[in-house]
Amino acid sequence: MERQAIVSYQTPSGQTVKIIKHSFLSIRRWPVKRVAFVAGLHGNELEGIYLCHLLTRHLRGLQASQPEAFKGEVHIYPAINPQAIATGNRLWPFFSVDMNRLLGGENGKSLPAQIAGALLDDLKSSANIVVDFHASNLHLNEVPQIRIIDGFHKKLIPLAVHCNTDLVWVHPPSPVFESTLGYNLNRAKVRALIVESGTCLRLNCDFANSLFNGMLNLLYQTGVLVPAEPPPPVEHPLMVQPSQVALLQSAHAGLFVGHTKLRQHVRKGDTLGEVIDPADGGLLQKVTAPETGFLFTLREHPLVYPGSPLARIAIKETDLL
Amino acid sequence: MKETIFSIPAPLSPTANLVKFSWEGMHPKETFSIVAGLHGDQLNSIYLCSQLIQFLDAVAKGIEPGYRLKGRVQVIPAANLLALQEGTRLWSFDDLDMDLTFPGNAQGELAEQIADAVFKHTVDSQYGIVLHTAADHYEDAPHLVCLNPDSVTKDLARSLGPEIARKPEESPAFRLKLYYRWINQGIKAVIVSAGKPHQLNQPLCKTLFSGLVNALLWTGVLTCNQKKPRKHTVEFFDSGCEQLIHAGAAGLFIPMAKPGASLKKGEKVGEVVDLYTGAILDSPVASADGSLVTLRDYPIVYQKEPLAVLLGKRKFRFWPF
Numbered sequence: 001m002e003r004q005a006i007v008s009y010q011t012p013s014g015q016t017v018k019i020i021k022h023s024f025l026s027i028r029r030w031p032v033k034r035v036a037f038v039a040g041l042h043g044n045e046l047e048g049i050y051l052c053h054l055l056t057r058h059l060r061g062l063q064a065s066q067p068e069a070f071k072g073e074v075h076i077y078p079a080i081n082p083q084a085i086a087t088g089n090r091l092w093p094f095f096s097v098d099m100n101r102l103l104g105g106e107n108g109k110s111l112p113a114q115i116a117g118a119l120l121d122d123l124k125s126s127a128n129i130v131v132d133f134h135a136s137n138l139h140l141n142e143v144p145q146i147r148i149i150d151g152f153h154k155k156l157i158p159l160a161v162h163c164n165t166d167l168v169w170v171h172p173p174s175p176v177f178e179s180t181l182g183y184n185l186n187r188a189k190v191r192a193l194i195v196e197s198g199t200c201l202r203l204n205c206d207f208a209n210s211l212f213n214g215m216l217n218l219l220y221q222t223g224v225l226v227p228a229e230p231p232p233p234v235e236h237p238l239m240v241q242p243s244q245v246a247l248l249q250s251a252h253a254g255l256f257v258g259h260t261k262l263r264q265h266v267r268k269g270d271t272l273g274e275v276i277d278p279a280d281g282g283l284l285q286k287v288t289a290p291e292t293g294f295l296f297t298l299r300e301h302p303l304v305y306p307g308s309p310l311a312r313i314a315i316k317e318t319d320l321l
Numbered sequence: 322m323k324e325t326i327f328s329i330p331a332p333l334s335p336t337a338n339l340v341k342f343s344w345e346g347m348h349p350k351e352t353f354s355i356v357a358g359l360h361g362d363q364l365n366s367i368y369l370c371s372q373l374i375q376f377l378d379a380v381a382k383g384i385e386p387g388y389r390l391k392g393r394v395q396v397i398p399a400a401n402l403l404a405l406q407e408g409t410r411l412w413s414f415d416d417l418d419m420d421l422t423f424p425g426n427a428q429g430e431l432a433e434q435i436a437d438a439v440f441k442h443t444v445d446s447q448y449g450i451v452l453h454t455a456a457d458h459y460e461d462a463p464h465l466v467c468l469n470p471d472s473v474t475k476d477l478a479r480s481l482g483p484e485i486a487r488k489p490e491e492s493p494a495f496r497l498k499l500y501y502r503w504i505n506q507g508i509k510a511v512i513v514s515a516g517k518p519h520q521l522n523q524p525l526c527k528t529l530f531s532g533l534v535n536a537l538l539w540t541g542v543l544t545c546n547q548k549k550p551r552k553h554t555v556e557f558f559d560s561g562c563e564q565l566i567h568a569g570a571a572g573l574f575i576p577m578a579k580p581g582a583s584l585k586k587g588e589k590v591g592e593v594v595d596l597y598t599g600a601i602l603d604s605p606v607a608s609a610d611g612s613l614v615t616l617r618d619y620p621i622v623y624q625k626e627p628l629a630v631l632l633g634k635r636k637f638r639f640w641p642f
Contacts, residue, residue: 009623009624009625010571010623011571013596094457094458094623095456096410096457098416098418101418101494105490105494106489106490106491109567109627110627111626175496176421179493252330255332277332279332279333303414305329305330305332305414307428307433307434308431309430
């Protein structure tokens with residue numbers, strides 16, 4: 001394994017912060033493909049950082065025992081926003097800047113914008129396929145899923161089905177995505193899968209293990225990694241478009257109390273939770289499933305305002321290709 | 322008239338109301354909208370609005386000699402009310418930058434709903450001004466920002482007072498701003514940026530207030546029989562004219578110039594000194610003659626961070642035959 005700092009900078013008290021890339025190179029002169037895993041763009045999303053740890057540990061062992069298995073290259077960027085990770089914050093500290101909103105044009109030359117630009121350049125020169133790991137924000141809990149912007153789906157779905165996620169969600173483009181890493185990689189013809197799993201500041205080992213198997217399978221299916229023993233087969237994900245997703249939102253300000261668990265099939269009319277008025281003990285809203293389907297998002301943060309998302313249900317699968 | 326354009330009920334807290342002030346003449350044909358406080362720490366712009374509201378109330382009551390309203394003026398003085406009440410740039414509940422959520426979404430999260438309300442209440446205007454201060458940790462000399470201004474927008478800029486106008490490059494993030502959404506709808510609009518966040522600079526606000534009144538006179542929504550609108554000289558700089566001066570080392574930045582100063586090539590902008598020993602680590606200088614439009618205000622700096630923005634003559638890549 002090679003370790004390299006793609007960019008570094010000095011802190012005011014003299015330490016050097018390095019954005020690290022771990023590379024597992026191929027035994028072949030011309031690698032079959034080059035796959036990169038990226039985590040920690042948002043400093044409070046720890047699921048991907050843990051997943052990078054699992055991958056690095058596994059690949060180190062495999063490189064020691066079966067170097068011939070590496071037909072392609074694997075690059076792991078485990079912590080893109082180290083100082084935000086150190087404080088458990090989503091945003092780049094000091095400036096409250098979202099590192100995943102700084103790409104795709106002239107967005108200033110602030111330090112986080114320089115780092116984001118350096119990451120994009122390094123990925124474009126190092127990888128054909130990128131997997132960018134995210135967790136949800138403090139508010140929601142998500143089953144492992146891949147989100148794909150409509151228009152990129154024909155190239156991405158054939159890869160996404162190998163990743164052992166519960167769901168692949170193809171959604172329409174929106175201006176807000178145009179400054180993200182995933183969008184700009186796909187625009188640059190580097191196929192980028194955006195994985196969303198769990199909630200921030202927490203680790204869900206079940207989700208991480210599912211995704212770990214999925215990433216090994218992705219490496220195997222793309223011919224990058226061909227070990228003596230192939231990885232276990234993975235489940236085919238549900239494929240949905242926005243019209244097949246029911247979003248439940250709070251109609252009131254209050255506390256959401258969940259009465260169900262994520263990652264299960266619910267029937268129309270099932271109670272998912274309630275929004276209560278904490279001051280007078282009243283029930284403000286009974287939250288029930290509007291359709292039968294798969295519950296893939298559930299509110300984690302109890303505090304809600306009108307419009308706050310409470311749950312998402314995948315109501316019907318579709319053929320997206 | 323003061324009206325609530327959006328109510329934000331909160332669990333266990335009083336409802337916060339987003340307010341708009343408006344005044345109109347007898348036969349209003351044109352509307353001039355002013356929006357401030359998109360970030361909760363931009364106090365100059367909020368104070369400036371309060372001065373304008375006081376003035377326009379006096380005009381409407383007929384106690385401001387010579388002034389008469391002809392068109393319609395509307396002011397939204399504190400768009401990001403929740404962040405303002407928290408004393409922060411962003412509302413910590415969602416960490417969303419409200420000026421990157423436009424045109425908003427009535428069905429979305431709270432910040433998007435507020436953006437939707439602000440946009441819907443201003444989109445029918447003919448003229449618009451967004452009031453800002455510098456980004457966190459910086460101070461701006463009073464200046465204007467306008468994207469691809471036409472002759473009318475340039476004249477609007479000339480009515481406002483600041484002598485510098487920056488013409489930014491369009492980027493995905495810029496397209497999410499209220500200002501961009503306005504000009505996309507054909508509104509003649511300008512951003513006014515001055516001062517620093519978390520601070521109230523009354524002399525600066527007084528100067529900008531005169532400019533705002535002059536702009537209202539220039540557009541004709543306000544008339545005065547004792548005063549004609551003034552036309553100031555404004556120099557327009559495109560992004561190729563901007564020189565960024567970066568910190569070569571991390572430490573404490575001691576400025577040696579003030580925002581608004583004209584610097585000669587080689588002139589020191591300041592020094593970066595070691596946090597502990599005070600030893601000089603870097604002495605950044607102007608790389609060409611120019612006007613200092615933005616300067617670092619908060620002394621703690623990381624290596625590679627921009628310390629200053631100078632506006633000078635455009636650098637040609639090739640000899641301009």
